[in-house]
Amino acid sequence: MDRIFVWAAGFMLSLALATGATVARAAGYPDHPIRIIVPYPPGDLADVITRLLGNDMSQSLGQSIVVENHPGASGLIGLQAAARAEPDGYTLVMGQMGAVVVAPLTNDWPIDVRKALEPVALAYTNYMMLVAKPDFPAKTLPELIAYSRQHPGRVRVGTNGEGGFPHLSMELLKEKAGFDFTNIPYKGSTQIMSDLMSGRVELTVFGYSGLYPYVQDGRLIALGVTGRNRAPNAPNIPTFGETVPGYEALGWFGLFAPAGTPPDVVAKVNKALNKAVADPQVQVQAQRLGLDAATGTPAQFAKVWSDDYAKWGGTIRKLGLEKKK
Numbered sequence: 001m002d003r004i005f006v007w008a009a010g011f012m013l014s015l016a017l018a019t020g021a022t023v024a025r026a027a028g029y030p031d032h033p034i035r036i037i038v039p040y041p042p043g044d045l046a047d048v049i050t051r052l053l054g055n056d057m058s059q060s061l062g063q064s065i066v067v068e069n070h071p072g073a074s075g076l077i078g079l080q081a082a083a084r085a086e087p088d089g090y091t092l093v094m095g096q097m098g099a100v101v102v103a104p105l106t107n108d109w110p111i112d113v114r115k116a117l118e119p120v121a122l123a124y125t126n127y128m129m130l131v132a133k134p135d136f137p138a139k140t141l142p143e144l145i146a147y148s149r150q151h152p153g154r155v156r157v158g159t160n161g162e163g164g165f166p167h168l169s170m171e172l173l174k175e176k177a178g179f180d181f182t183n184i185p186y187k188g189s190t191q192i193m194s195d196l197m198s199g200r201v202e203l204t205v206f207g208y209s210g211l212y213p214y215v216q217d218g219r220l221i222a223l224g225v226t227g228r229n230r231a232p233n234a235p236n237i238p239t240f241g242e243t244v245p246g247y248e249a250l251g252w253f254g255l256f257a258p259a260g261t262p263p264d265v266v267a268k269v270n271k272a273l274n275k276a277v278a279d280p281q282v283q284v285q286a287q288r289l290g291l292d293a294a295t296g297t298p299a300q301f302a303k304v305w306s307d308d309y310a311k312w313g314g315t316i317r318k319l320g321l322e323k324k325k
Contacts, residue, residue, distance in 0.1 A: 029089050029265045030063040036255070037093040039078025041071040045126070045207065045289065049253050050094045052285055053123060056276035061268065075099030076109055079256075083116035087258040089265035092120065097251045098165045101308045105316050106163040108323045114309070115259060119301040120266050121273035122254035124291040127227030128169055129212065129237070130205045131220040133196065141224045141243045144203075145173075148180040158192040158201040161185045163321040166205045169226050169249035171315055177244045196220075207251075208290035226250070232287055252294060254301055266298055 036054060038047045047069060054065040070078035078093060079100070085091035095117070104113050130141070138144035148155045159166040162185045173179040184201050186192045189210060195201050197219075204211075208231060214220040215234070222237045226249035230239055240247040255273060257266060274295040276282055286293065294304075316322050 029262075029268060030061050032090065033064045033066055034058075034061065034090050034092065035066045035068050037078045037082050037091065038067060038069050039071060039075035039093065039095075039099055040069065042069050044071075045209065046094050046096050046253060048289065049123065049286075049291070052282060053273060053276040056279050056282060057269075057272040060272040060275050074103040074107065076103070076107070076111075079113055079117065080111055082256065083111055083113070083258055085258050087260035087262075089257060089261055089269060092255050092257050092269065093117070094253060095256045096253045097308060100256070100305065101312055102163070102165055102168065102316070104323075105309070105313050106321050106323055114305075117256040118259050118261060118266070119298055119305055120255040120257050120261075121270040121298065122252060122294050122296055122301040122304060123273060123277055124254075124286060125227070125250045125252045125294045126289075126291050127208055127225050127231075127250055128166060128205050129208045129215070129225050130203060130223045130240075131196075131211050131215065132203050132223060133199070134218065134221050136202060136221070138223070139221060141238065141240060144223055145177050145179050145243070149178060152180050153182055155181045155203065156184050156201040157181045158184045158186055158195055158204040160189065160192070160206060161187070163316065163319075165249070165251060168312060168315055169205060171319060172247065172249055173240065173244065175315070175318075176247050209288075212290065227292065229292070231290060252304065253291075270298055 036050050038044070038050050040046045047067070050067050054067060058065045070081050079095065082091055082093035100113050132138070138147040157170055159170070161167065162183060167183050167185070170179065170181055170183065174181065189206060192201070192204050196204050208225060211220065212234060215222045224238050224240045224243070225231055226240050228239065228241065228248050228250065231237060255269060257269070277293050277295050283293070
């Protein structure tokens with residue numbers, strides 16, 4: 001009995017010491033550089049956002065921020081590296097909706113991102129643009145929907161792959177408005193643009209910032225954007241929701257930490273990111289990239305993540321694109 005008591009006392013003491021050490025580390029956080037993993041190559045929008053915010057965040061936190069690119073496997077490699085890191089706040093990962101919602105639902109990944117990571121701070125939402133060549137018969141979204149119904153199967157939309165976010169956004173339009181289209185999957189935007197210009201596909205949809213220059217110089221026409229609001233620098237382009245009530249297809253970017261990261265640490269990083277997003281100079285650059293500020297608490301970010309799992313999970317299951325074990 002005495003041995004059991006001694007063991008129990010020792011266990012409780014070690015637990016208390018460990019807890020105390022964690023609290024102490026959190027209180028002194030950060031005391032050395034922080035790394036933010038980007039699961040995409042340099043120059044990707046997620047990479048640009050991370051570096052844009054990292055400069056301001058490093059000033060708020062009093063430590064340098066090192067950005068590491070770990071591209072591959074639809075974001076899995078970078079997310080996995082972050083999930084395996086010590087949950088001490090010194091390793092974070094820039095997640096985007098496609099990588100932490102869509103890809104885990106359509107791929108049999110070795111980790112469950114919802115258990116391996118925890119949301120720290122939502123930074124931005126972004127939206128896509130649907131475009132066509134100027135000689136396409138439909139010039140507006142209502143005209144496109146009507147045209148597609150009159151010519152079943154004729155409207156080909158080039159996307160970044162079956163089950164990718166652009167494809168799902170078109171399936172949502174089909175579900176809500178009866179848009180008839182054929183998805184033509186590609187591995188990259190370069191080939192999509194080449195085939196759009198040559199007439200092999202009629203439309204394409206992907207990130208606003210990548211397509212808007214083509215609209216500005218007249219090479220393409222915009223039929224709409226998938227966000228909840230019109231783009232500030234292109235207020236003449238309507239949203240899908242103006243034609244199809246309730247339609248919204250938003251991507252987003254936000255920081256995650258390994259599960260088990262102390263709440264005090266999460267709160268400090270959240271505050272630093274919110275401050276960075278609010279910086280006037282950062283705001284100007286974000287607007288040019290077609291980004292809308294979407295900051296809030298970790299709990300609010302968790303709800304966005306959960307809601308999108310439910311929303312896009314439903315679409316993915318209807319299409320039979322859920323991951324196969």
